[in-house]
Amino acid sequence: MTTRRVFHRRRFLQLGVGAAATVGLAACSSPSRAGTTPVGPNSPKVAAAESARRAAGAAKTSVRLNAVTGVVDIGGVQVNTWSYGGQLPGREIRVKRGDVLSVELSNELPAPTSIHWHGLALRNDMDGVPGLTQDEIAQGSQFTYEFTVPDAGTYFFHPHSGVQLDRGLYAPLIVEDPEDGADYDSELVIVLDDWLDGVDRTPDEALDELKRNGMGGMAGMDHGSMSAMPRSTLLGGDAGDLVYPHVLANGRTFRDPVAAEVKAGQRVRLRLINAAADTAFRVGLPGVRMRVTHTDGFPVKPVEADMVMIGMGERVDVVVTMPDGAVPVFAIAEGRDQYAQVVLRNPTTQMAPAGPEAVAELAKLRVLMAVELEVADRVAVPVKQPDVVHDLVLEGPGERYDWTINGKPYDPKDGLPIRQGQYVRLRMKNKTTMFHPMHLHGHTFHVRANGDRGPRKDTALVLPGRGLDVDFVADNPGQWLTHCHNVYHGEAGMMAVVSYVE
Ligand SMILES: [Cu+2]
Incomplete structure (x- = not known):
């Protein structure tokens, strides 16, 4: 300890x-x-x-999901955690707007659980809030969620049971629109997270500490200095209550990131999801401007930005044009001296991705906040x-x-x-x-x-x-x-x- x-x-x-x-x-x-x-x-x-939202003959996608315990590699660090199917993030679910999604969840955790389909305007009895819309799914039992998916966009799912979200229980839910694809060639989902589970304590232990410390708030590790407390001018004050040993992009620390192959000149839609419990991120790519097209699944009037702020539970979609060589998508933990990354790399390049200096340079650029966005006329x-x-x-x-x-x-x-x-x-x-x-x-x-x-x-x-x-x-x-x-x-x-x- x-x-x-x-x-x-x-x-x-x-x-x-x-x-x-x-x-x-x-x-x-x-x-x-x-x-x-x-x-x-x-x-x-x-x-x-x-019934009103389900079209006759709607296609149905069936998925089996196991909530399990076990060791996951987060980039050279092995952690014992809870996850969907032993991988981090859990495997993406992808459907089309108007489809019926059927997910059979097997709870192999040592605790009751649930799944909330974050952002979807779905039927209330499938919303996944124990004590409000359903009973907890007991350990060793199954529950099938089935509902019409009404709107296209970038979503995710996670438990609505205690602080289980701060373990590894999260995965993207992507809802395609038949009209998608006119302004991009390929897409990449990036899920951001702050990580402590299995490193020095569980999220439940972290919550107990916070309660013991009361309004003091910060339950730090051994970073015993004021400077370790997350603060942010952009967010107007405190930026977090906990110190996290790692932040992750697609389940990996910055030291051993996921790399995606993208050809120079290709337009990539990045679907950015913040699944963290206590950390906002500013996201950007050194030397590459982003065209912001959606937030929380819904379209906005496209706008150019160098950096964009994404709070916990928020999603932002951007389109970037791939340069020559390799370029990282940096996710800088707001108010913390930490970042995560996913590297975009041309198939032919040997170029190493940019390092911490590039993060520092990027952090100086203006950050777009979601409230500055303008709604697209059609929504x-x-x-x-x-x-x-x-x-x-x-x-x-x-x-x-x-x-x-x-x-x-x-x-x-x-x-x-x-x-x-x-x-x-x-x-x-x-x-x-x-x-x-x-x-x-x-x-x-x-x-x-x-x-x-x-x-x-x-x-x-x-x-x-x-x-x-x-x-x-x-x-x-x-x-x-x-x-x-x-x-x-x-x-x-x-x-x-x-x-x-x-
Ligand atoms: Cu709050």
Whole structure:
């Protein structure tokens, strides 16, 4: 065991819990109002929504998935972890928009598990949230997820059980659009992660430490100095709660990266997925500009960038033109002195990829934030006066590492009520000193930024001391989580339910 240090660094942007709870509009109705029955995952309304999205004769893709324990090589380092099928990331699932996906999960882990299909507007009873949309999948048992895949784009899947996401349980889910491919020749999926499991502690032990340290937050390893604490100007404060021994791109450390062969002049679509628990990444390629085309699966007006920020749970698609020789795609861990890479290499080149100096140079370039993106016309939804507004005041970490929404820890029975067909606004306010990637299940919202032209997303960064409004149309009945995609914050309470009622 290494030395743990506690840093009492966090000062609240103090707003008492009582005061926070009263912030809100009259439009917020009380969740306990009589006559409002939650539309549960087994409601006929959920089945009806699924029928409406399933085309006659839709193709079905069947996949078998085993959640297992075992040793995985993350690039010269052997770790004992939990993964899908013993590989990291798990094997990609690829379907077409409108297909039916059927996944039979075998749980061979020593704990109950689940799978959440991150970003998909799927049927509520297949959303994979134990205690809200299904029972836990017990060890030694199977569960089959089956649902229509409504939208094309870059997605991923992971458990929604405790902090299992911070083990090796994640894999890409790519949904092809028949209209894809006009602006690129090939594609490459890159999954980013921060890694501690099997090195010096498990994620469960890390969470226990955080709870013991309380609002001190940082559960470091033996990097006992203030400089080891992730901080970021771009993210407006604290950039993470844990120190990670490694960061990974496609399951490998920077020392032994994955290499992909690409011919010079080819246009490559990079599908970038941040599956980390506690780390945002800025991604870029030295000397190569990126054309950003999508975020969280949905198209944006294409824009050029040198670097792009990707928070936990976010995805960004970019198209790059392959230069001569070899070029790394660098993923620089925000606020940490670490990076990961995937190398693009011409089949004929002997050239070695760029090293740490190139990372330092790249880190000086301007970073595009997703809220700066502009929604593509074909997925834009006109702004309306909302039918219902819910405030989500984000606070924490409290005395015992309690992260809350509206002054309360997660309670699946205490939802924010909405009704089918409503135009809903969530007004998030971050009263903490750390950024929160706020994720909504079952919908993609419209980020009310950039005038009224912000992107469609399912996960958006809410910076310290700032607010963010997101709107969505209530067109997918059920009980849906909205939560921080820092898995430790979520598990420590920063989750709430958006609850369709009737
Ligand atoms: Cu958070």
